[in-house]
Amino acid sequence: MSIYILNIESATTNCSVSLSKNGKTIVLKEDARNGFSHAEKLHVFIDAILNEANVSRDALDAIAVSKGPGSYTGLRIGVSAAKGLSFALDKPLISVPTLEALAHQVQTDNGVIVAMLDARRMEVYSAIYDSDYNEIRETEAQILEATSFSDYLELGKVYFIGNGVEKTKTLIMHPNAVFVENKLPSANEMGLVAFNKYKINDFEDVAYFEPYYLKDFVALKPKSKS
Numbered sequence: 659m660s661i662y663i664l665n666i667e668s669a670t671t672n673c674s675v676s677l678s679k680n681g682k683t684i685v686l687k688e689d690a691r692n693g694f695s696h697a698e699k700l701h702v703f704i705d706a707i708l709n710e711a712n713v714s715r716d717a718l719d720a721i722a723v724s725k726g727p728g729s730y731t732g733l734r735i736g737v738s739a740a741k742g743l744s745f746a747l748d749k750p751l752i753s754v755p756t757l758e759a760l761a762h763q764v765q766t767d768n769g770v771i772v773a774m775l776d777a778r779r780m781e782v783y784s785a786i787y788d789s790d791y792n793e794i795r796e797t798e799a800q801i802l803e804a805t806s807f808s809d810y811l812e813l814g815k816v817y818f819i820g821n822g823v824e825k826t827k828t829l830i831m832h833p834n835a836v837f838v839e840n841k842l843p844s845a846n847e848m849g850l851v852a853f854n855k856y857k858i859n860d861f862e863d864v865a866y867f868e869p870y871y872l873k874d875f876v877a878l879k880p881k882s883k884s
Contacts, residue, residue, distance in 0.1 A: 680850025
Protein backbone atom coordinates (compact mmCIF):
# COMPACT_ATOMS: atom_id res chain seq x y z
CA MET A 659 0.00 0.00 0.00
CA SER A 660 1.35 3.41 -0.98
CA ILE A 661 1.04 6.37 1.41
CA TYR A 662 1.29 9.76 -0.30
CA ILE A 663 2.04 12.79 1.86
CA LEU A 664 2.27 16.38 0.66
CA ASN A 665 4.98 18.21 2.63
CA ILE A 666 5.13 22.00 3.03
CA GLU A 667 8.20 23.84 4.36
CA SER A 668 8.02 27.62 4.75
CA ALA A 669 9.85 28.38 8.01
CA THR A 670 12.66 30.30 6.30
CA THR A 671 13.23 31.97 2.93
CA ASN A 672 13.11 28.53 1.29
CA CYS A 673 9.66 28.00 -0.21
CA SER A 674 9.71 24.21 -0.44
CA VAL A 675 7.10 21.57 -1.27
CA SER A 676 7.53 17.83 -1.77
CA LEU A 677 5.44 14.76 -2.41
CA SER A 678 6.61 11.66 -0.59
CA LYS A 679 5.62 8.03 -1.09
CA ASN A 680 6.09 5.79 1.93
CA GLY A 681 8.53 8.32 3.39
CA LYS A 682 10.64 8.84 0.25
CA THR A 683 10.54 12.06 -1.76
CA ILE A 684 9.36 11.49 -5.31
CA VAL A 685 8.96 15.14 -6.40
CA LEU A 686 10.47 18.30 -4.89
CA LYS A 687 10.11 21.95 -5.82
CA GLU A 688 11.72 24.77 -3.88
CA ASP A 689 13.08 28.28 -4.25
CA ALA A 690 15.28 30.03 -1.71
CA ARG A 691 16.71 32.62 -4.07
CA ASN A 692 14.26 35.49 -3.88
CA GLY A 693 13.59 36.06 -0.21
CA PHE A 694 10.12 35.31 1.03
CA SER A 695 8.16 34.24 -2.07
CA HIS A 696 5.84 31.85 -0.24
CA ALA A 697 2.60 33.72 -0.82
CA GLU A 698 3.18 33.77 -4.59
CA LYS A 699 4.75 30.35 -5.12
CA LEU A 700 3.47 27.90 -2.51
CA HIS A 701 0.21 26.94 -4.22
CA VAL A 702 1.89 27.02 -7.64
CA PHE A 703 4.45 24.50 -6.39
CA ILE A 704 1.73 22.30 -4.88
CA ASP A 705 -0.16 22.11 -8.18
CA ALA A 706 3.05 21.53 -10.16
CA ILE A 707 4.18 18.68 -7.91
CA LEU A 708 0.88 16.84 -8.05
CA ASN A 709 0.71 17.27 -11.83
CA GLU A 710 4.26 16.00 -12.28
CA ALA A 711 3.62 12.96 -10.10
CA ASN A 712 0.20 12.41 -11.69
CA VAL A 713 -1.31 12.21 -8.20
CA SER A 714 -4.66 13.85 -7.51
CA ARG A 715 -5.38 15.80 -4.34
CA ASP A 716 -7.95 13.20 -3.36
CA ALA A 717 -5.25 10.50 -3.57
CA LEU A 718 -3.19 12.19 -0.84
CA ASP A 719 -3.19 10.39 2.49
CA ALA A 720 -2.06 13.34 4.62
CA ILE A 721 -0.76 16.90 4.58
CA ALA A 722 2.45 17.64 6.50
CA VAL A 723 3.70 21.08 7.45
CA SER A 724 6.86 22.40 9.05
CA LYS A 725 5.69 23.61 12.45
CA GLY A 726 8.56 25.91 13.43
CA PRO A 727 10.41 27.62 14.87
CA GLY A 728 11.16 30.07 12.11
CA SER A 729 9.83 33.15 10.37
CA TYR A 730 6.48 34.28 11.75
CA THR A 731 5.16 35.22 8.31
CA GLY A 732 6.55 32.15 6.58
CA LEU A 733 5.10 29.78 9.16
CA ARG A 734 1.70 31.48 9.01
CA ILE A 735 1.54 31.09 5.24
CA GLY A 736 2.62 27.44 5.28
CA VAL A 737 0.35 26.40 8.14
CA SER A 738 -2.63 28.26 6.65
CA ALA A 739 -2.12 26.45 3.34
CA ALA A 740 -1.73 23.06 5.04
CA LYS A 741 -4.78 23.52 7.25
CA GLY A 742 -6.85 24.65 4.27
CA LEU A 743 -5.90 21.57 2.25
CA SER A 744 -6.39 19.24 5.21
CA PHE A 745 -9.84 20.62 5.91
CA ALA A 746 -10.99 20.79 2.28
CA LEU A 747 -9.75 17.29 1.43
CA ASP A 748 -10.63 15.76 4.82
CA LYS A 749 -7.06 14.47 5.20
CA PRO A 750 -5.00 14.24 8.42
CA LEU A 751 -2.67 17.11 9.28
CA ILE A 752 0.85 16.19 10.44
CA SER A 753 3.25 18.69 12.00
CA VAL A 754 6.99 18.21 11.52
CA PRO A 755 9.44 20.04 13.81
CA THR A 756 11.46 22.29 11.53
CA LEU A 757 14.78 21.62 13.26
CA GLU A 758 14.28 17.84 13.27
CA ALA A 759 13.80 17.75 9.51
CA LEU A 760 16.80 20.08 9.09
CA ALA A 761 18.97 17.71 11.14
CA HIS A 762 18.21 14.91 8.66
CA GLN A 763 20.37 16.73 6.09
CA VAL A 764 23.41 15.57 8.09
CA GLN A 765 24.32 11.91 7.81
CA THR A 766 26.89 10.70 10.31
CA ASP A 767 27.60 7.59 12.37
CA ASN A 768 28.86 9.49 15.40
CA GLY A 769 28.74 12.83 17.12
CA VAL A 770 25.74 15.09 17.49
CA ILE A 771 23.85 17.43 15.20
CA VAL A 772 22.94 20.99 16.15
CA ALA A 773 20.18 22.26 13.88
CA MET A 774 19.95 26.03 14.16
CA LEU A 775 18.04 28.91 12.67
CA ASP A 776 19.11 32.52 12.76
CA ALA A 777 17.22 34.82 15.12
CA ARG A 778 17.96 38.38 16.13
CA ARG A 779 21.47 39.67 16.82
CA MET A 780 23.58 36.83 18.25
CA GLU A 781 20.58 34.65 18.98
CA VAL A 782 19.59 31.36 17.36
CA TYR A 783 16.83 28.79 17.67
CA SER A 784 18.52 25.43 18.10
CA ALA A 785 17.90 21.80 18.98
CA ILE A 786 20.36 18.94 19.35
CA TYR A 787 20.03 15.43 17.92
CA ASP A 788 22.11 12.27 18.01
CA SER A 789 23.24 10.53 14.84
CA ASP A 790 19.94 8.62 14.71
CA TYR A 791 18.02 11.93 14.87
CA ASN A 792 16.73 11.38 18.39
CA GLU A 793 16.32 14.70 20.17
CA ILE A 794 18.80 14.99 23.04
CA ARG A 795 18.17 18.65 23.80
CA GLU A 796 14.88 20.33 23.05
CA THR A 797 14.48 23.48 21.00
CA GLU A 798 15.67 26.65 22.68
CA ALA A 799 16.20 30.30 21.86
CA GLN A 800 19.75 31.01 22.96
CA ILE A 801 22.34 33.75 22.78
CA LEU A 802 25.54 32.43 21.24
CA GLU A 803 28.83 32.63 23.12
CA ALA A 804 32.29 31.20 22.55
CA THR A 805 31.51 28.50 25.12
CA SER A 806 28.14 27.50 23.62
CA PHE A 807 27.77 23.72 23.11
CA SER A 808 31.14 23.15 24.86
CA ASP A 809 29.85 20.10 26.74
CA TYR A 810 29.06 18.36 23.45
CA LEU A 811 32.21 19.57 21.69
CA GLU A 812 34.44 18.05 24.36
CA LEU A 813 32.86 14.62 23.75
CA GLY A 814 33.19 14.42 19.97
CA LYS A 815 32.19 15.89 16.63
CA VAL A 816 29.37 18.43 16.58
CA TYR A 817 27.74 19.15 13.23
CA PHE A 818 26.17 22.60 12.98
CA ILE A 819 23.60 23.09 10.21
CA GLY A 820 21.14 25.82 9.25
CA ASN A 821 21.29 29.54 8.60
CA GLY A 822 22.48 30.11 12.16
CA VAL A 823 25.85 28.64 11.15
CA GLU A 824 27.23 31.91 9.77
CA LYS A 825 27.23 33.67 13.13
CA THR A 826 28.16 30.51 15.04
CA LYS A 827 31.40 29.90 13.17
CA THR A 828 32.64 33.37 14.10
CA LEU A 829 32.49 32.42 17.79
CA ILE A 830 33.18 28.70 18.11
CA MET A 831 36.69 27.63 17.12
CA HIS A 832 36.73 24.14 18.66
CA PRO A 833 38.42 21.45 16.50
CA ASN A 834 35.38 19.17 16.90
CA ALA A 835 33.04 21.74 15.37
CA VAL A 836 31.93 20.92 11.82
CA PHE A 837 29.99 23.67 10.04
CA VAL A 838 27.63 22.51 7.29
CA GLU A 839 27.10 25.76 5.41
CA ASN A 840 24.43 27.15 3.09
CA LYS A 841 21.66 24.81 4.20
CA LEU A 842 18.03 25.67 4.93
CA PRO A 843 15.10 23.51 6.04
CA SER A 844 13.62 21.67 3.06
CA ALA A 845 10.49 19.63 2.37
CA ASN A 846 12.85 16.98 0.97
CA GLU A 847 13.60 15.67 4.48
CA MET A 848 10.06 16.03 5.82
CA GLY A 849 8.64 12.94 4.14
CA LEU A 850 10.28 10.34 6.37
CA VAL A 851 9.44 12.19 9.60
CA ALA A 852 5.84 12.69 8.44
CA PHE A 853 5.52 9.04 7.36
CA ASN A 854 6.67 7.81 10.76
CA LYS A 855 4.08 10.03 12.42
CA TYR A 856 1.41 8.82 9.99
CA LYS A 857 2.05 5.20 10.94
CA ILE A 858 1.23 5.93 14.59
CA ASN A 859 -1.68 8.29 13.83
CA ASP A 860 0.19 11.28 15.29
CA PHE A 861 -2.09 13.93 13.81
CA GLU A 862 -2.96 17.52 14.69
CA ASP A 863 -6.39 19.01 15.33
CA VAL A 864 -6.89 21.09 12.19
CA ALA A 865 -9.12 23.61 13.94
CA TYR A 866 -6.72 24.40 16.76
CA PHE A 867 -3.22 23.74 15.43
CA GLU A 868 -0.89 26.75 15.47
CA PRO A 869 2.76 27.11 14.42
CA TYR A 870 5.49 26.77 17.05
CA TYR A 871 6.92 30.28 17.16
CA LEU A 872 9.04 29.65 20.28
CA LYS A 873 9.05 33.39 21.01
CA ASP A 874 6.01 35.62 20.89
CA PHE A 875 5.84 37.75 17.79
CA VAL A 876 6.18 41.42 18.69
CA ALA A 877 4.77 43.89 16.22
CA LEU A 878 6.46 47.27 16.03
CA LYS A 879 4.30 50.17 17.08
CA PRO A 880 3.63 52.58 14.22
CA LYS A 881 5.28 55.93 14.51
CA SER A 882 2.94 58.64 15.68
CA LYS A 883 2.25 61.33 13.17
CA SER A 884 3.44 64.73 14.23
